[in-house]
Structures are given as C-alpha cells and as structure tokens.
Amino acid sequence: MTAISDAPVTAHPRRRAALGWIALAVGLLLIGLVGTTLVYGGWKEKGLLDPESPAPDGARALVRILEQQGVTVTVARDRATAERALAGSDATLVMRDAPMLSDATLSSLAERARDVVLVEPRSRALDVLMNGSALGGFAADRAADPGCDLPAPEAAGTARTGELMVPGQGVDGCYRVDGDFGLLSWETSDGRTVTALDGTSTMTNAALPLDGNAALAIGTLARTGTVVWYVPSPSDADAGTAPQTLGDLTPPWVTPAILLLFLSGLVAAIWRGRRFGPLVTERLPVMVRANETTEGRARLYAAAGDAPHALDELRRAARGRLVRVMGLATHTPPEQVADAVAERLGADRGAMRGILITDTPTTDRDLVAASDRLRDLETSVRAALSTERTTR
Structure with missing residues (x-):
C-alpha cells in the first residue's frame, strides 16, 4: 500500500494574498497606461534638436557657441512666446517642423522674422515658405562640398548633408548629392532669407564637430544679432489643424467598448482574486x-x-x-x-x-x-x- 497526500502548507496565506493583490494592481496600472497612450496619442520624441538639451541629439553646444559670439538666443517653447520675442526686432527664427500650425499661421510667424532657418524641413513647410520646394532623397550623413557661392556654405566648406531637398523656382541649392541638395536658400521679395537644412546632421551636439558643420551652423544662424529658437508645442495648434490621434480615427463606440472590457476584466480579477492562496490546506487521507x-x-x-x-x-x-x-x-x-x-x-x-x-x-x-x-x-x-x- 502506498499513501499519497499533499505536503504541509508552509507559505503564509495572508502574505500570498497580499502579493497577489499587489501584482493585480501593478498589472492594471500598466494596462491603463498603455491604453491611455494608444487612445490619446503615442510617445513623443524629446530632446531632438532641443536648444537646451546636452544629449547627443540636442543642440545646446551650438547655442553656447552662438552666445560666445555675442548672439542673443531666446528659447520659445510656445507660439505666443516666439511671437513676442520676434516683435520689434530683426531676429533669426529657428524652427523644427510644426505640423500643428496651419499654412497661414506658419507664413505669419515666418514673416515676423528677418531670417528663417528650417532645421527639420518637411515638404509642407518647404512648399509654403520656400516657393514650392520639396523633400528629395537622403544621403545618410554623407559629407559633400558646397558647390555654390552663398557666404555660409562657402566659408564652411565640406559639411554633412543628411536630408536632401529639391529647390523650387528661384531657390538656390548647395551641397548637391545625386541631383538633390542638402541646403536650400531663398530670398523673398521683401528681402527676407529662408534657409533649410537637416539640423540632425549638422547642428546636434554629436554632429557639430564633424567636417565643416560648426562653421555652417554658425554662419547660417548668426546673420543677425538675435536668434529665436522656436520649439513647437502641441498647445500651439490652430483649431482643426491638430494631428488626429488614434481616438479621433476610430469609431465612437470603440472607446466605450474598451472601457467596458477594462471594467469587466477588473471585476473578473477581483472575483477570482478571492481564490489567491492554496486551494487545499488540509492533509488528504488518500490510500492507493x-x-x-x-x-x-x-x-x-x-x-x-x-x-x-x-x-x-x-x-x-x-x-x-x-x-x-x-x-x-x-x-x-x-x-x-x-x-x-x-x-x-x-x-x-x-x-x-x-x-x-x-x-x-x-x-x-x-x-x-x-x-x-x-x-x-x-x-x-x-x-x-x-x-x-x-x-x-
């Protein structure tokens, strides 16, 4: 005859129940965080070409060099601050891509500056601000000669290109690679200058020491004594121009359904959570x-x-x-x-x-x-x- 029975229970039921509830709470928190992110928008990239960021993809080194050259740099993290900084002064506006701004607002903001430098050019901004220019290929941070007689590129010499562009009518191009250009410059009818180049390949803390990147960046931004570095904010969006989130693109019934499923899962977890701990605590007198x-x-x-x-x-x-x-x-x-x-x-x-x-x-x-x-x-x-x- 062989006796089969369960081993004595050694774990503390209260401790196991507490650990179970803690695990449940952490799981629900993670689910809520992921769900909120998916419904109301994804993670936002931070630090890229940020003028106050010391990270490799930030641009604080360039700002410090400009300040040592006597250039006043103002960091504007919303449109209102940028407009106030540009008012009444001949300043250079440095800006990344701003998809939340309408074409009219983008043009109005650019007209307030003496010069405009697009450091993250996109097709819409190039079309609106540079007389129909557009994006071209990509040169994978390849060094190129200026090939033009513009002052800043000619003084800098060889520099990195990165994103390439196709110039519109009357727009000058420098750093030609495979038929496209790494830098565009256009002088408007009212005497303003709009320049576009891939700042991620020339102006970041990591890229600035390479080739003639530093000279090109300083020569492009320091043409006036004041630089307003505009970092677009989602709150700057015009009515009806904000990029649609996943919640905007899904049917109205999706969000209530997700909430209902979440509540159902929570109720089921609480119901089943009562069974945390050993299922059988007594010895079984089974003989086989x-x-x-x-x-x-x-x-x-x-x-x-x-x-x-x-x-x-x-x-x-x-x-x-x-x-x-x-x-x-x-x-x-x-x-x-x-x-x-x-x-x-x-x-x-x-x-x-x-x-x-x-x-x-x-x-x-x-x-x-x-x-x-x-x-x-x-x-x-x-x-x-x-x-x-x-x-x-």
Missing part, C-alpha cells in the same frame, strides 16, 4: 494500492501498442516482489536478482535473465507470454521458499 499503479501503467503502455515498455513495467514490479520474498537488499541490481532466482531454482542464469531483463516482445501475444512467464517464475520461487521452510 501499489499494484493498482503498476497495473495502470502497464495498461496504458499496452493501449499505446508499446509492448517493451509495458513488459518493463511488469518486470520492475515482479523484481521488487522477488527482492522482498527472497530477503535481498532493496537496491539489488536486476542482474543479481535474476542470478539469485536461478540459484534458488537451480535453473539456467541466461534463461532467468531473459525472463526478468532482456527478452523483448514485439507483439501483444509475446507480451502476454512474457507476463505468464513472470507469473510462473514468481509462483515457483514462492513454492521453493515454502518447501525450504517446511523441510527445516
């Missing part, structure tokens, strides 16, 4: 006969058509019984058990080893015959031992 386990395994092997494994299971059980009957050590090797049986019965050792170890059945008929031999062998051993006890 050892031969039932052996016979069950043998039936499974037989049902699977695996006669060798089924016979191995029967042999293992038979050898265990013979060991107990003959008084051998529990961990006696199978070969020694077979030799002891042969000696007890006066039989051939090879035949005994074949019955108890080596014979391999190939069919169910062979398995039945081998099982019968095992049973007869056990019966013979028990009879021999009984005779010995009687004669004594």
Whole structure:
C-alpha cells in the first residue's frame, strides 16, 4: 500500500494574498497606461534638436557657441512666446517642423522674422515658405562640398548633408548629392532669407564637430544679432489643424467598448482574486494500492501498442516482489536478482535473465507470454521458499 497526500502548507496565506493583490494592481496600472497612450496619442520624441538639451541629439553646444559670439538666443517653447520675442526686432527664427500650425499661421510667424532657418524641413513647410520646394532623397550623413557661392556654405566648406531637398523656382541649392541638395536658400521679395537644412546632421551636439558643420551652423544662424529658437508645442495648434490621434480615427463606440472590457476584466480579477492562496490546506487521507499503479501503467503502455515498455513495467514490479520474498537488499541490481532466482531454482542464469531483463516482445501475444512467464517464475520461487521452510 502506498499513501499519497499533499505536503504541509508552509507559505503564509495572508502574505500570498497580499502579493497577489499587489501584482493585480501593478498589472492594471500598466494596462491603463498603455491604453491611455494608444487612445490619446503615442510617445513623443524629446530632446531632438532641443536648444537646451546636452544629449547627443540636442543642440545646446551650438547655442553656447552662438552666445560666445555675442548672439542673443531666446528659447520659445510656445507660439505666443516666439511671437513676442520676434516683435520689434530683426531676429533669426529657428524652427523644427510644426505640423500643428496651419499654412497661414506658419507664413505669419515666418514673416515676423528677418531670417528663417528650417532645421527639420518637411515638404509642407518647404512648399509654403520656400516657393514650392520639396523633400528629395537622403544621403545618410554623407559629407559633400558646397558647390555654390552663398557666404555660409562657402566659408564652411565640406559639411554633412543628411536630408536632401529639391529647390523650387528661384531657390538656390548647395551641397548637391545625386541631383538633390542638402541646403536650400531663398530670398523673398521683401528681402527676407529662408534657409533649410537637416539640423540632425549638422547642428546636434554629436554632429557639430564633424567636417565643416560648426562653421555652417554658425554662419547660417548668426546673420543677425538675435536668434529665436522656436520649439513647437502641441498647445500651439490652430483649431482643426491638430494631428488626429488614434481616438479621433476610430469609431465612437470603440472607446466605450474598451472601457467596458477594462471594467469587466477588473471585476473578473477581483472575483477570482478571492481564490489567491492554496486551494487545499488540509492533509488528504488518500490510500492507493501499489499494484493498482503498476497495473495502470502497464495498461496504458499496452493501449499505446508499446509492448517493451509495458513488459518493463511488469518486470520492475515482479523484481521488487522477488527482492522482498527472497530477503535481498532493496537496491539489488536486476542482474543479481535474476542470478539469485536461478540459484534458488537451480535453473539456467541466461534463461532467468531473459525472463526478468532482456527478452523483448514485439507483439501483444509475446507480451502476454512474457507476463505468464513472470507469473510462473514468481509462483515457483514462492513454492521453493515454502518447501525450504517446511523441510527445516
């Protein structure tokens, strides 16, 4: 007979329940954070060409150099601040792409400045502010010669290009690569100058020391004594021009459905959370006969058509019984058990080893015959031992 029962419970139920609730709370917090991000907009890239960022993709080094050259740099992080800084002064407006501004607002802001430098040119801004210019290819930060007679590129010499552009009518191009240009410059009818170049390849803290990037950046931005560096903010958006979020693009029923699913999951988690901890805390008084386990395994092997494994299971059980009957050590090797049986019965050792170890059945008929031999062998051993006890 073999007794099967559960192990004593050692974990503290209260501690396990508390850990379960903490894990549930953290999971719900993460789900809410991800859901909010997906519905109301994705992560925003920060620090790229930021004039106050010391990161490799920031532009603080260029700002410090301009200030050492006597140029006043004003950082405007919203449109109102930029407009106030540009009012009443001949300043250079430096700006990244501002998709939240309408064409009219973009033109109005540019007209307030003496010069405009687009450091993250996009097709819309190029078309609106540079007489129909557009984006071209990309030169993978390849160095190029200016190839033009504009003052800043001519003084800088070789510089990095990055984003390439196609000039509009009357727009000058420098740093020609594969038919496109890495820098565009256009003088408007009222005497203003609009320049476009890929600032990520020339003006960042990491790119500034390369080739003639520093000279090109300083020569482009320092043409006036004042620089207004405009960092667009989502709050600057004109009515109806803000970029659509995922929530704007989905049908109206999607958000309520997501909230309903979230609440359903929360209710289900609270309901199932009551079952945290061990399911069974008491010992189970279950008793299973050892031969039932052996016979069950043998039936499974037989049902699977695996006669060798089924016979191995029967042999293992038979050898265990013979060991107990003959008084051998529990961990006696199978070969020694077979030799002891042969000696007890006066039989051939090879035949005994074949019955108890080596014979391999190939069919169910062979398995039945081998099982019968095992049973007869056990019966013979028990009879021999009984005779010995009687004669004594």
